[in-house]
Each structure stands twice: as C-alpha cells, then as structure tokens.
Amino acid sequence: MIMTSSTLPNTSEMIARLAELSESSSGITRQFLSPQHREANRLVGSWMETVGMRVREDSIGNIIGRYEGLETDLPAVIIGSHLDTVVNAGKFDGILGVVLAIQCISALYKEKKRCRFPIEVIGFADEEGTRFQSTYLGSKAVAGTFDFTTLSRIDAHGISMQDALLSFGLDPDKIQNAARKANDISAYIELHIEQGPVLEKEDIPAGIVTEIAGAVRFQVTITGTAGHAGTVPIDLRKDALVSACECILSVEEIASKYPKTVGTVGQITVTPGASNVIPGETVFTVDLRAADNEIRQKVEHELISKMRRLCQKRQTKISIKKVHEASSVTCSPRIIKQLQNAFTKGKYKPYCLPSGAGHDAAAMADLTDVGMIFIRCKEGISHNPAESVSEPDMQAGLDILLEFLSVYD
Ligand SMILES: [Zn+2]
Structure with a gap:
C-alpha cells in the first residue's frame, strides 16, 4: 500500500x-x-x-x-x-x-x-x-x-x-x-x-x-592454463591475466585514435585468484561509446581482431559476448x-x-x-x-x- x-x-x-x-x-x-x-x-x-x-x-x-x-x-x-x-x-x-x-x-x-x-x-x-x-x-x-x-x-x-x-x-x-x-x-x-x-x-x-x-558492451573471457606460480617457467605459461592486460591496453589505444570515442574496462575477475597460482581464466567487460555509429562499429571490429591476434600469440583462448548495443x-x-x-x-x-x-x-x-x-x-x-x-x-x-x-x- x-x-x-x-x-x-x-x-x-x-x-x-x-x-x-x-x-x-x-x-x-x-x-x-x-x-x-x-x-x-x-x-x-x-x-x-x-x-x-x-x-x-x-x-x-x-x-x-x-x-x-x-x-x-x-x-x-x-x-x-x-x-x-x-x-x-x-x-x-x-x-x-x-x-x-x-x-x-x-x-x-x-x-x-x-x-x-x-x-x-x-x-x-x-x-x-x-x-x-x-x-x-x-x-x-x-x-x-x-x-x-x-x-x-x-x-x-x-x-x-x-x-x-x-x-x-x-x-x-x-x-x-x-x-x-x-x-x-x-x-x-x-x-x-x-x-x-x-x-x-x-x-x-x-x-x-x-x-x-551509441554504446556497445562486451563480456570477454580469456582462458589460459592455471598452474603453480613457482614451478612453471614464464615462457611455458598460458597466463590468462597477462593476456587480458594486453587486450585492455588495446582498448585504450584503439579508442584514442578516433574522434568522440571512448573505451573502458571497468570490471575484471581473475580465477582461481590466488597469489601462488597462475591465472587460468580472466573475465572482463569492455564498454565502447562513440557519437557516430559508423565509427563505433569500426572501433569494435578493429578491437575484436586485435584482441584475437594478441590471444593467439599467447596461446590463450578468447570468447567475446556482446551484452549490450545501442545506436546513437x-x-x-x-x-x-x-x-x-x-x-x-x-x-x-x-x-x-x-x-x-x-x-x-x-x-x-x-x-x-x-x-x-x-x-x-x-x-x-x-x-x-x-x-x-x-x-x-x-x-x-x-x-x-x-x-x-x-x-x-
Ligand atoms: Zn543516468
């Protein structure tokens, strides 16, 4: 009442x-x-x-x-x-x-x-x-x-x-x-x-x-291999967090190239999430916005292919799910x-x-x-x-x- x-x-x-x-x-x-x-x-x-x-x-x-x-x-x-x-x-x-x-x-x-x-x-x-x-x-x-x-x-x-x-x-x-x-x-x-x-x-x-x-949001999951932080040499790792870090930097790098465009990673989770374990999976969000729809789509495509290339190089798997899209x-x-x-x-x-x-x-x-x-x-x-x-x-x-x-x- x-x-x-x-x-x-x-x-x-x-x-x-x-x-x-x-x-x-x-x-x-x-x-x-x-x-x-x-x-x-x-x-x-x-x-x-x-x-x-x-x-x-x-x-x-x-x-x-x-x-x-x-x-x-x-x-x-x-x-x-x-x-x-x-x-x-x-x-x-x-x-x-x-x-x-x-x-x-x-x-x-x-x-x-x-x-x-x-x-x-x-x-x-x-x-x-x-x-x-x-x-x-x-x-x-x-x-x-x-x-x-x-x-x-x-x-x-x-x-x-x-x-x-x-x-x-x-x-x-x-x-x-x-x-x-x-x-x-x-x-x-x-x-x-x-x-x-x-x-x-x-x-x-x-x-x-x-x-x-307009805006688009993704949920990105990067899967590597969890392992012992002491025993696995760095060149043999598939570290899901390091791989995610490279992707996150590319959000900033690509968005800054275009007018009235911004990109943000505001949420990230790392599993298993222990100080002595190499991260096996990282999930993060990407939020891209632009005043112009065409520019936003261009940024989106450029970013996705760059993240895929980065993960391929590190032999991690990437899956990208679009969770929101709105045109300007x-x-x-x-x-x-x-x-x-x-x-x-x-x-x-x-x-x-x-x-x-x-x-x-x-x-x-x-x-x-x-x-x-x-x-x-x-x-x-x-x-x-x-x-x-x-x-x-x-x-x-x-x-x-x-x-x-x-x-x-
Ligand atoms: Zn509001």
Missing part, C-alpha cells in the same frame, strides 16, 4: 531520502528488483500521490504517475529518468530527473493548474544495467523493445532476472503489458545531470541535448526547438551539446519524439559518491521544465 504524506519535501530533501535507500553504506547502490528498488518505488509513488497523480507500478517495475490534462484524450507528455544506480553511485544520476519532474507537477498542483495534455512522470526501474549487464530494461519495456532473452541472465548471486522479477512480485510473462502505444504519447522529456564538464566550462546551469552517443540517437528537432523556446523564455542560454552517456531517452526514441535537458554537475563528476549539483542549478532545471510545459504544443 502506498502511504501518502500531505506535503511534498523540497528537492534536496527528496534526493537525500532516496540516497538513504542503498544496499551499501558508502556511496549509493540501488539495483534493479532489489529491496531498495521496492522502497524507492514506494517513496516516489507516495510523493506522486501527494501532488495529485494517479500512481501505478508497471510490469517491469517502473513507477508511473499520471497528472491528467484539461483534455484527457490528448496524448501524454512523459517526463522521466531512472531510479536505479551503479555500484557506489552519487545521489543525482537519474534521480534528479524524477525528483524535479515531481516538483514540476507539484508546482502545477499547488496552483490548481493543468496543461491541456496529460503529463506522466516515470521513474525507470533499470537504466544502468548494473545487476544483469543489460541497460534500459525499464524504458525498453515501455518502448515495446524489451529483449525477452535477457530474462535468463544471471546476477552476481546466481539469480536469474526471471526469478528476480517473480520475487519482486512481477510476472515475467506480462512484461509486454508495460509497452505503450505511440498514439498515446506525444513526447518523452528527460532531465539529467550532464556527467561531464562542458556546462561548467561554459558557466551555465543547463543545456539542450542534440544527440546521445538524435533528439527530435521539434522538441529541441521547443526546449530552446523554453530556455529563452526562462532567460537561460539555449546552449546545445551532445551526450556521451546513454540515457533512457535513447530507448524511448523508439516510441516517441525525445528531448533532453542537461544540468551542470560539479567538475563533471558522476558514477561517484562525489556527484554534486548546486541548489540554484536544480532550481534552474525546475524552471526550465515548467517553461517547457508552458510552451509545449
């Missing part, structure tokens, strides 16, 4: 309350279908009810509030972002977009105002893909592009997504019910922290996103124009920039026209407990959202 409180806390208090819902005591970790996800949905749902929204949780675990318009049969504008986090995250990534969307409805509700069109606020269940190595699960379900083969994915504790959904009280066979009809939605707007240093450098609180970079997405020119009007009306410089990070808006682009507002964050730091957004910048985000709703047509 959703508990309704009579007044909505302020933006900073809401962010602090959500930050308490963490699996870890340092930083914030809130994964898809975790008890903390359940708590976050309860809390956010209660805030939505407080500001006059009709609240429901859909079949993938997204929390959705609807604020009716003056004309109920008009398609809705969705404002949203995600409520899940990476491991050891900051307080603002995703969360700020959901919190400010609710504040926006609160401002309308207090003045007993409604737009012509209905507004829905969505807190997406999974964007980061932390638990099952598959991003945009929440927004893909809404866009009708959920990949059902991901249901068999296993988390770090051996729990499948299928079982995790069941334990959360959701029916995996009903995920398609989360999909929305294109005719019922006229736009998706996402406000998100920039997660980069550009707005700070420009000395402006907010910007308008023009495109979202262009934000809707119609929405960009209306955001520019909203920025200008609010006396903010309508500064445009691309997004190097993926966002739910990329998945929602399969359903409807999308637009994104970036908010400056301190030193561009994100995916880090040091993530920080100033109160005036949060207020600017709220002003811009309200201006957007007032000019949106």
